[in-house]
Each structure stands twice: as C-alpha cells, then as structure tokens.
Amino acid sequence: MDKPEVRTRFMQNMGQFLPLVSLSPLFMTLLENHTCAHNLIRTLQGITDITAKKVFIFTEFNRDRNACNELVDFLRRSDQPDAARELELYNQSTAPLVYSQDVRLTVKKAHTFRSGNTRWFVMDGAPRGQVLLFLQEPDLQNEADRFDDLFQKLYFSVNIYRNSSCDQIVDTLKTASEGEFKKDALIVMFIGHGRDQMVQGNGPSDEIHIKKLVDLFSENKCHDTLKPKPKIFVFNCCRFYTGVNPQEPVVDREWMDGTTRTFICYACADGTDSFYTGNGYTLYGQALSHCIAEYAHDLNLTQIFHKTCDEMNREIIQQRPELIMKNVDRDLYFNPGLYKDK
Structure with missing residues (x-):
C-alpha cells in the first residue's frame, strides 16, 4: 500500500x-x-x-x-x-508514472520523520548529505542537472565533475573518504560509459574497476566519522562483457567484507547494456529521478529502488537494475521537507 x-x-x-x-x-x-x-x-x-x-x-x-x-x-x-x-x-496496482522532460521535478514533502534509533539511519540534517556526481557523457547534461536539483531539494550538497579522468575520480573519492565527514550520508553517482565491471574516464582507454572505487570507502580506508554513515553508489553505465580483459568479480562479499552500510545501485543487470532515451536522459535516470520525487516522502531507499524496477519493467527494453547492500542494518529515509537544526 x-x-x-x-x-x-x-x-x-x-x-x-x-x-x-x-x-x-x-x-x-x-x-x-x-x-x-x-x-x-x-x-x-x-x-x-x-x-x-x-x-x-x-x-x-x-x-x-x-x-x-x-x-x-x-x-x-x-x-x-x-x-x-x-x-x-486498498492494495491495488498503481498507474505508471508520467515522465516529464523538464529538468526540475516536484518533490513531495514528508509528514513523518524517520531518522535515528535502531530502525533508521540518521537523516535529519540540513544539509543532509553530500553528492559527488561524475558526468562522463555530455549528452546527459539534462540528467545531471536534474539530479543536482533533485538532491538539493533533499538537502544534499551537490558537486558535479565533468569528463574526469579515472585518476581524477580516484583523487576526488579519496579526499571524500579520508576527510572528516559531518553530514548524514554520502552519495556517489556515475553517469557515463562502462564495460567488464569497469567505468570509463575521459576516454575509451581510461578505465577503472568499480570495485576499486567502492573499496576506497572500506572500514580500513575511510575516516572514522564516515564509517557509521550510509554510503550510496549509483553506477548508471553499461555492464556488458567484451572478453578483452579478464572478467573482474562483481561487487560481492569476497572483497566487500571491509565495507559497511553501503548501497550499490546498478542501472542494469550484470553483463547487459544500459540505454539512453535520446532526449538527455537514460532509461534508468528517468525512472529513478521520478521515483525519488514521487516516493521519497514515504518510502525508504530500498523501496524506492523497487519502485524504480517496477517502472522499468513497463518499458519495451528490459534493463533490470540491481541493488547490492553490504552490512546495511537499518532503513534510509530521505525525509524531504523535514530537518532538525544542529
């Protein structure tokens, strides 16, 4: 319901x-x-x-x-x-969302504060958290601008990095990981190209494995103030295999044991493609952004992801997003419109 x-x-x-x-x-x-x-x-x-x-x-x-x-x-x-x-x-299926092409979406405000204690992550600050958004495909500027506006409406500070090299991406993430973190949550979003469990930097020959990026935030590498905070990674890129490089293992417990309170959202299933709509947005970006705007007032992050999957299942092209959680011990609510003075 x-x-x-x-x-x-x-x-x-x-x-x-x-x-x-x-x-x-x-x-x-x-x-x-x-x-x-x-x-x-x-x-x-x-x-x-x-x-x-x-x-x-x-x-x-x-x-x-x-x-x-x-x-x-x-x-x-x-x-x-x-x-x-x-x-x-009372529990009948809901109609599909009507997608807008506008950059700015209206975010519904929450009426119930779900933050703190053993059930929920603390999500009550203003600013609420930090977003590091890497835009590697210029044609998706609208999508980056939409998430910029959307996360600001959720009280996140947003930094957008365009056409970064892999070295620059690593340097930016290391700085975020190793520095004192006073906010409630960290979001790292990558919008661009990928293959063979890697993301592409500023050219086809500039690539880095996804696991190396996530591992920068493992328990033995990130600052003590960031360890208990939720860390959300969104990889909106292809995940097909070319066979050119040895296949790198997917994010799994084998190498993720040192990473806690981490959500990893993939735009598509392992070994498949992520698709672009041709109007400045990806299929995944359209669905995810609208679901955040529509449901963040009442649903937690995992439920929003499931709603995104439901929306994408209505598409002709099946992309099948995936969510991996490691040592996540409570729910994360964005609580739009509600905050506490700190």
Missing part, C-alpha cells in the same frame, strides 16, 4: 477495518515471518494494548505493495477472509 492517497484513505477508514481483524495465535506466528518483522517485531512485542497492536501492524507492516500482500495472505491463512478481502481492496 504505497500510493499516498490510498494510504490516507485507509488510515481514515481504519476504525472500520480493525474490528475485522483478530490477532489470533496463528496470525501472530505468521507475522514473525513477515518481511518487516526483523525491524519491527521487537517494538510490536513491547505493545500490550490489543488495539494499539493492530494499529501498529497495519500502519508499519504494509508500507509497500509486497508487504501489504503478505498481510493479506496471513489474514487468509488465519481464517480471516473478510479482513483479507478488505485490505486487498
């Missing part, structure tokens, strides 16, 4: 829905296997009032369609068909 207006209607009608629900032993046992149980079950166990338990379950365990579908299934399996049918009516 991730469409804001539908969720609002459900909350308004919750008084009619909750009496249909019984927190039977079978239902509560099934709930322990829910996708959200790892983060929420301990909080739920601390609530003693039955009505309060129901409110918590049906507000916190149903923030996206898949999670809500699990609740529908648990209600059916615990012999509560009326409640299951009612909840399912």
